[in-house]
Amino acid sequence: MSPLLLLLLLLVLSVAGYVMGQQKALGLAKKTGGTRNLHSLPVYYGALTALWCCLPAFFMFLFWIAFEQSIITGLMAADLPEEALALPAARLNVLISDIQSLASGNIVSGEVTPLMQKAASHYLSLKGIGQMITSVIVLAAAVTGMLLVHGRIRPDMRARNQVENALMGLLIVCSTIAIFTTIGIVLSILYEAVRFFQQIPVTDFLFGLDWSPQMAIREDQVGSSGAFGAVPVFVGTILISAIAMFVAAPIGLLSAIYLSEYADRRLRAVAKPLLEILAGIPTVVYGFFAALVVAPLIRNSGAQIGLDVSSESALAAGLVMGIMIIPFVSSLSDDVINAVPQTLRDGAYSVGATRSETIKHVLVPAALPGIVGGLLLAVSRAIGETMIVVMAAGLSANMTANPLQAVTTVTVQIVTLLVGDQEFDSPKTLAAFALGLVLFIGTLFLNIIALTVVRKYRERYE
């Protein structure tokens, strides 16, 4: 029986279990004089029966799926003739994987021998038996679970509590998925980064001033020695993010103050969604806007006042990125300023404060945690932004604080390191993981700072 069919059958059985459990509870209710004489509503008895029907069986199924391959392969390998078992381990592995390919109808590395034919058909029959046994066990478990609970349904059975416990288990599983995924990603980045640092010393990477990651693929290749000093890349990232924040922080904050304190209700209802549309524009659109409109504009106006501006500049990318993240700052700040209790405004007005004094001295300090949170979210966005920088700031890792020159950022370098054909053990490829790791640590620190600030000031007006 195929796994899919088995799952479908399990589903049908669960539905049947649900109906049976509910019917039995309803029957009991009728006998004892109404649903209120049951501990739980009939649906809970149904749900409990269905849960006992499907959960244990499902876990058995998962268990089999997880170990099927290794168990069957082991059985098959044990039954191979003597001469195959005498092969060296590496050759034996090749043989086994060839047999598996043959069994599933894929291409085999060498020619097909009668031995392989025989082993493959043995493998298939083992697999068939395994599936049969699984199906029987799983279905038996389902039916047993269902009947067991069904038989135990009494008016005083605490079905609701048990169903709710099961629900809580589901919630716990869901919330841990995100955590474990994060841990997994971090570990894999860390693992690759460690491999990188085995080839390039950490100090060279963190403090080196020269970034030119092209490695010679062939011995006789010229001019591609590979230099992995990441400082210029991080300087570029910080420069562009700083320009972006110089644009986004004041504009976003001031527009938030206008929207929440000065604008009348109707204007606010229109303006706020409009501002949030800015956040919905794809970054690639911002990118070509930056490259085709803003960068030439900056270069031409720079030329007119005698400045030497490169056609791809940090300024162009930073400006456009700043515009892009305005909604993050303004929308979040607007929400937190609005959330400051009206009584605080009343208190300030009642001692004769003007609107601007109230905002400056009472509302903004009270809303500070949220505002800082919004700003840091915007910084994370700016650091992580790739498309605008690729298009408007260039790829060359210049070590400069001059916003009129081309710079590059961490994310852009990661992209350029990983596009195209790569060897997966060359420092060039692994450098992407090292950059990713440092970036991750950087944003992690930003988040920690944000959380600390928020926690420190949170209770102040409550």
Place this chain on the structure above:
Amino acid sequence: MEKRNLAPRDSRKTIGIVNVPNPRMVCRNVNVYYDDKQAIRNVTIDIGCNEVLSMIGPSGCGKSTFLRCLNRMNDTIDNCRVEGDIIFEGNDIYDPSVDVVPLRAQVGMVFQKPNPFPKSIYENIAWAPKIHGIVESKSDADEIVETSLVKAGLWEEVKDRLDQPGTGLSGGQQQRLCIARAIAVSPEVILMDEPCSALDPIATAKIEDLIEELRSQYTIAIVTHSMQQAARVSQRTAFFHLGDLIEVGKTDDVFTKPLHQLTEDYITGRYG
């Protein structure tokens, strides 16, 4: 028992003594609307110097709305409209030429729920004098903070922790801090909107004692739901009912010899 002729229940005209000699604030035919709904109808009343005027009445009778007219706090509510004259220091406070900022410094307010700023105790009090330019040096500010806290009866309790947040005080202390904040800008009138409704009986007693002390320097108008409180702290009492000012008079008279049937019903607890 003495038999009195009470004004009938359906009479909506204000009875009692509306005028006082040498009033601090004079309100004439004040009407307040929220959009089209009228919340206050034709209220005419004087508020005398150095008196505590209490405003009582069932919920929704408009007493808080009326109180908030007296320092134009209703300006912050978009759909609120005020008609009539409220004269303070010879000017109609709703005249377009009047600047609301100095007005609110002269007519301070204390709210139902204590609302200290999220600042230190010191800053809570020193802030308003600073923005009004009343203090020029640190020592001026120190002095105002101390005198305000002393007047509010809070100095002894907080003098060693002026740098701590005002929100960390207990409810009663917070309310006295708000009173200190109001008197720091030397107002002439203090409006109190149910200042004790969020406090326990001991804190309430302290605030009531404080009101009695403050009366020598300030004029106080207080909205309260507690008739005992009105009787304890005020010299004159105004009874509001559904947007009308029903009866005004000396507190003793209103509570012992009310002139209006509605007043008598309310103070004897027949409705509320």
